[in-house]
Amino acid sequence: MVFPQLLTVLDTLKDQAKDAVWALTSCMCQQSAKVKINGRTFNIIKVLGEGGFSFVYLAQDDISGRQFALKKIRCPTGSDAVKEAMREVEAYRRFKHPNIIRILDSAVVQDPEGEGKIVYLFLPLYKVRLFFGIRPRKGNNSPQRGNLQDAINTHVVNRTHFAEQEMIRLFKGTCEAVRAMHDYHVKAGTNLPSNSSRPKPSSSRSRHEDDRRHSEDDDEMFPHPEGDGEDGYSYGSAVNVPLVTKHRMEDEGDVVFDGDEEIEHIQSGANGNAGRNEHVPYAHRDLKPGNVMIADDGVTPILMDFGSTIRARINIENRSQALLQQDIAAEQSTMAYRAPELFDVKTGVALDDKVDIWSLGCTLFALAYSHSPFENTQTTEQGGSIAMAVLNAQYKHPNSAYSQGLKDLIDSMLKVNPKDRPDIHQVISMTDRVLQTLM
Numbered sequence: 001m002v003f004p005q006l007l008t009v010l011d012t013l014k015d016q017a018k019d020a021v022w023a024l025t026s027c028m029c030q031q032s033a034k035v036k037i038n039g040r041t042f043n044i045i046k047v048l049g050e051g052g053f054s055f056v057y058l059a060q061d062d063i064s065g066r067q068f069a070l071k072k073i074r075c076p077t078g079s080d081a082v083k084e085a086m087r088e089v090e091a092y093r094r095f096k097h098p099n100i101i102r103i104l105d106s107a108v109v110q111d112p113e114g115e116g117k118i119v120y121l122f123l124p125l126y127k128v129r130l131f132f133g134i135r136p137r138k139g140n141n142s143p144q145r146g147n148l149q150d151a152i153n154t155h156v157v158n159r160t161h162f163a164e165q166e167m168i169r170l171f172k173g174t175c176e177a178v179r180a181m182h183d184y185h186v187k188a189g190t191n192l193p194s195n196s197s198r199p200k201p202s203s204s205r206s207r208h209e210d211d212r213r214h215s216e217d218d219d220e221m222f223p224h225p226e227g228d229g230e231d232g233y234s235y236g237s238a239v240n241v242p243l244v245t246k247h248r249m250e251d252e253g254d255v256v257f258d259g260d261e262e263i264e265h266i267q268s269g270a271n272g273n274a275g276r277n278e279h280v281p282y283a284h285r286d287l288k289p290g291n292v293m294i295a296d297d298g299v300t301p302i303l304m305d306f307g308s309t310i311r312a313r314i315n316i317e318n319r320s321q322a323l324l325q326q327d328i329a330a331e332q333s334t335m336a337y338r339a340p341e342l343f344d345v346k347t348g349v350a351l352d353d354k355v356d357i358w359s360l361g362c363t364l365f366a367l368a369y370s371h372s373p374f375e376n377t378q379t380t381e382q383g384g385s386i387a388m389a390v391l392n393a394q395y396k397h398p399n400s401a402y403s404q405g406l407k408d409l410i411d412s413m414l415k416v417n418p419k420d421r422p423d424i425h426q427v428i429s430m431t432d433r434v435l436q437t438l439m
């Protein structure tokens with residue numbers, strides 16, 4: 001059955017190409033493309049970024065002039081892509097923290113150019129000041145902007161590097177965002193769906209390809225466009241656009257989109273534990289410099305991109321569950337930052353939030369030395385795979401002026417056995433200690 005899969009790949013590529021051409025032509029012709037959502041018109045000023053399954057645009061409300069980052073996720077017909085996108089929306093809503101990006105609004109519309117749907121996420125805009133992809137040299141008073149990967153790239157081009165204190169502060173803010181996820185609590189007595197109902201993707205298929213195999217029956221899961229009280233944006237009541245379906249999302253924690261087959265309405269206090277909070281850790285699962293924005297103040301890191309976020313604790317009881325988790329990780333977590341236990345998922349173990357600690361170790365290493373510890377290693381340069389380097393924790397610190405405390409902190413997170421890694425609280429304490437030695 002090569003042909004249906006091939007057609008699906010071609011369809012996905014065609015969709016991506018359409019977005020790219022649209023973005024390019026609107027840029028070159030100096031005229032702004034427009035998108036109409038819920039009766040409101042938004043001018044698309046430019047492309048801010050492109051991910052595996054989405055484009056992020058700078059969009060401006062025609063009437064108020066207010067600007068947003070508008071993330072557009074194309075969801076082909078007959079797929080689970082909408083559910084996946086809604087899971088991302090739900091994750092954005094779930095975590096409220098100064099170092100975590102908040103979602104202002106979301107909408108699901110019929111794709112005017114195809115049979116599928118489009119999920120739009122309205123996010124606060126973080127300004128990126130780039131000159132052909134390169135931020136200006138330090139010393140010209142322009143604050144750090146873009147994401148941490150942009151900052152790393154700028155350092156590479158300018159042959160500079162982060163000052164240790166600055167780097168540690170950015171890292172600590174990122175860790176505090178991660179702590180909010182690992183420490184997530186829900187009201188007692190809630191019925192939490194399991195992660196295990198997720199359909200089995202194949203590592204040889206893209207998310208969209210795989211999605212096509214599932215029936216489209218989840219329109220009622222779409223969210224109601226919502227404003228947020230604290231200077232968030234609201235569509236108001238005008239609804240004269242192809243907003244295909246909408247669904248009121250309850251307050252935080254009430255509706256969960258974790259299982260593909262289930263939406264569970266959580267009943268607080270149902271088992272008599274009302275008043276106590278239950279610890280339900282979430283893992284980001286794709287921590288890397290490219291997923292941490294630097295806020296407009298130039299110093300506050302903001303964690304974003306919750307497309308891979310999942311409840312952290314997953315018991316692996318049999319081989320098929322192990323392969324499923326391996327496939328999900330292969331599809332959704334960036335290889336050079338992915339924990340070893342996700343490359344080779346073992347039966348009879350539990351995956352947990354320590355996968356993020358490994359990625360934090362890789363992230364801090366990348367801030368210090370411009371690349372993940374498992375890129376540009378002797379193993380990979382000699383043709384060995386990143387996976388082999390990761391599974392053996394094969395890396396070494398390049399020569400640098402960074403403190404031994406910083407190097408020890410990185411090493412503590414890059415332990416092959418997750419149990420040997422510190423938890424996020426310990427990482428933050430260790431980070432504080434390194435910071436103190438620098439002041």
Ligand SMILES: Nc1ncnc2c1ncn2[C@@H]1O[C@H](COP(=O)(O)OP(=O)(O)OP(=O)(O)O)[C@@H](O)[C@H]1O
Binds near residue numbers: 305
């Ligand atoms: N709020 C924002 N303000 C400014 N730029 C943003 C914003 N959100 C995203 N971007 C830009 O768009 C890029 C892609 O965003 P994001 O990581 O959310 O997309 P994605 O499709 O999930 O990506 P990936 O495939 O890497 O996981 C970011 O790296 C960033 O450069």
